[in-house]
Amino acid sequence: MDGIGIGTGDEYDGVAAAQTPHLDALREQGTYQEIYAHGTHVGLSSDSDMGNSEVGHNTMGAGRIIPQGAKRVDDAVRGGEIWQGAWRDVVAAATTDGAALHLIGLLSDGNVHSSWEHLTLLLEQAKSEGVQRLRLHTLFDGRDVEDRTADRYAAQLESTLADLTAGSDLDWRIASGGGRMVTTMDRYEANWGVVEAGWRAHVLGTARPFTSVDEAITTLRAETPGISDQLLEAFTVVDQDGQPVGPVRDGDAVVIFNFRGDRAIELTRAFVEGDGFTGFDRGDRPDVFFAGMTLYDGDTNMPPVRLVQPPVIEDTVSELIARAGLRQLAASETQKYGHMTYFWNGNRSDPFDASTETYVDIPSDQIEFDKAPRMKAAETADCVIDALAEGDYTFLRSNLAGGDMVGHTGNFEATIVAVEAVDEAVGRIAEAVRAAGGCLVVTADHGNSEDMVERDKAGAPRMAPDGTPLWKTAHSTNLIPLYVADYSGQRWTTVPGLDAPGLSNLAATLLVLLGLPVPEDYRPSLISPA
Numbered sequence: 001m002d003g004i005g006i007g008t009g010d011e012y013d014g015v016a017a018a019q020t021p022h023l024d025a026l027r028e029q030g031t032y033q034e035i036y037a038h039g040t041h042v043g044l045s046s047d048s049d050m051g052n053s054e055v056g057h058n059t060m061g062a063g064r065i066i067p068q069g070a071k072r073v074d075d076a077v078r079g080g081e082i083w084q085g086a087w088r089d090v091v092a093a094a095t096t097d098g099a100a101l102h103l104i105g106l107l108s109d110g111n112v113h114s115s116w117e118h119l120t121l122l123l124e125q126a127k128s129e130g131v132q133r134l135r136l137h138t139l140f141d142g143r144d145v146e147d148r149t150a151d152r153y154a155a156q157l158e159s160t161l162a163d164l165t166a167g168s169d170l171d172w173r174i175a176s177g178g179g180r181m182v183t184t185m186d187r188y189e190a191n192w193g194v195v196e197a198g199w200r201a202h203v204l205g206t207a208r209p210f211t212s213v214d215e216a217i218t219t220l221r222a223e224t225p226g227i228s229d230q231l232l233e234a235f236t237v238v239d240q241d242g243q244p245v246g247p248v249r250d251g252d253a254v255v256i257f258n259f260r261g262d263r264a265i266e267l268t269r270a271f272v273e274g275d276g277f278t279g280f281d282r283g284d285r286p287d288v289f290f291a292g293m294t295l296y297d298g299d300t301n302m303p304p305v306r307l308v309q310p311p312v313i314e315d316t317v318s319e320l321i322a323r324a325g326l327r328q329l330a331a332s333e334t335q336k337y338g339h340m341t342y343f344w345n346g347n348r349s350d351p352f353d354a355s356t357e358t359y360v361d362i363p364s365d366q367i368e369f370d371k372a373p374r375m376k377a378a379e380t381a382d383c384v385i386d387a388l389a390e391g392d393y394t395f396l397r398s399n400l401a402g403g404d405m406v407g408h409t410g411n412f413e414a415t416i417v418a419v420e421a422v423d424e425a426v427g428r429i430a431e432a433v434r435a436a437g438g439c440l441v442v443t444a445d446h447g448n449s450e451d452m453v454e455r456d457k458a459g460a461p462r463m464a465p466d467g468t469p470l471w472k473t474a475h476s477t478n479l480i481p482l483y484v485a486d487y488s489g490q491r492w493t494t495v496p497g498l499d500a501p502g503l504s505n506l507a508a509t510l511l512v513l514l515g516l517p518v519p520e521d522y523r524p525s526l527i528s529p530a
């Protein structure tokens with residue numbers, strides 16, 4: 001259950017507000033625990049970092065707490081190690097006569113895909129190394145930070161640029177942008193049109209023209225009152241003659257400063273891949289020096305050049321299950337497809353053993369998810385139930401996306417519907433598992449739908465000036481539920497006294513249920529025979 005944590009039960013708790021009879025019943029049928037899914041429990045730098053799908057699924061699959069890509073990048077940027085690697089080649093390209101350095105990424109301090117601090121340190125370093133021409137291509141968040149704050153982030157960036165360039169002849173500008181859900185940051189090839197819109201904005205300079213970011217945000221908001229930052233149309237900043245101020249040209253250097261792979265890899269591929277690229281028509285693709293913040297996909301080695309090397313995650317639970325020769329199914333709708341494959345398997349897209357593993361991608365709708373909040377919960381359940389009926393699989397895993405994807409829209413009523421659809425799907429899967437005499441494990445990767453309002457430091461809900469709640473679109477730092485129901489007759493009990501039980505204990509729990517040995521470096525199982 002993506003994005004279904006344990007909330008306070010108050011009126012902004014979309015899980016408590018939903019009817020969840022099947023989850024309630026599950027609680028009575030087996031063991032129930034509340035476990036950690038955020039911050040240092042999933043390998044992030046601090047416990048104020050909310051959980052997210054990347055770190056959640058990485059940790060579930062790895063069975064250990066692995067210092068995450070986000071933390072590695074963080075350590076490398078703060079410690080300065082980053083400037084000794086491929087960054088040297090970026091600077092060399094960017095300081096060649098006439099060239100520009102383009103920085104593309106999410107303008108946010110959400111620390112899920114990118115970090116504000118990394119961006120400012122990149123800018124300071126570029127200045128100290130004499131990068132004369134620099135262009136920023138900024139994606140608005142509204143999803144990992146408070147919504148409708150794009151103007152504040154843009155203003156903060158403009159002022160950072162003004163400070164850094166004051167008294168110099170540095171030619172540094174914001175050149176394009178757009179909301180992350182409609183510009184550039186598609187994932188799992190759900191909608192290449194989103195990447196194409198970004199390509200036009202950042203690279204070709206042919207998106208809707210505005211003379212400044214400020215004008216873009218003000219105009220787009222006036223056109224659609226209440227619009228979320230995530231959905232602001234892609235745009236190109238143009239000069240007084242209508243010419244783009246920073247299209248990407250041959251010889252330029254391009255850096256994507258997002259550290260998380262799922263939403264960075266499609267644009268990366270558009271820059272790096274040759275004629276075999278089929279995502280969209282790129283027009284004249286500039287010949288650039290391209291680097292990503294880190295590795296976005298291990299199997300395809302994308303991007304070939306990165307500023308920080310990623311963590312290597314080996315011996316994940318599905319690799320061990322594959323080695324044991326047991327058949328596995330991974331099923332998810334597109335929006336979470338790579339979560340159950342790529343992230344779960346330690347950032348590898350391909351099966352470990354294609355002869356025993358089946359991956360099913362159930363196409364997601366291409367609309368805003370509060371418009372169809374049940375998403376593909378029923379279809380995902382159908383897939384698992386059919387596979388169970390076939391009887392071939394020993395380990396089946398799936399992701400129900402609604403609690404998270406609809407929670408991100410900030411639409412409370414729709415979120416309740418999404419959670420109820422997830423509950424129904426769990427109920428149907430539970431029946432099928434019971435019929436098969438199997439064992440069902442239900443958990444989440446982080447919270448979201450259980451806390452749908454922005455809060456002040458004391459935890460009190462914040463209201464908009466008109467007195468309506470400030471709906472929250474981001475994940476949370478809440479604990480998440482873990483239900484284990486074994487319908488084979490075996491009885492289990494929770495292991496008492498474990499230190500900070502969390503997602504890192506899930507893999508061992510699964511291995512124990514499967515009767516497979518648990519590697520010594522795994523964190524321990526959360527259950528033992530009763």
Ligand SMILES: O=C(O)[C@@H](CO)OP(=O)(O)O
Nearest residue numbers: 052053054112143144404
């Ligand atoms: O949509 C996403 O990219 C993130 C939020 O930034 O959500 P999740 O980690 O659940 O995929």
Ligand SMILES: [Mn+2]
Nearest residue numbers: 002003053445
């Ligand atoms: Mn998630």
Ligand SMILES: [Mn+2]
Nearest residue numbers: 003404405408
């Ligand atoms: Mn999410």
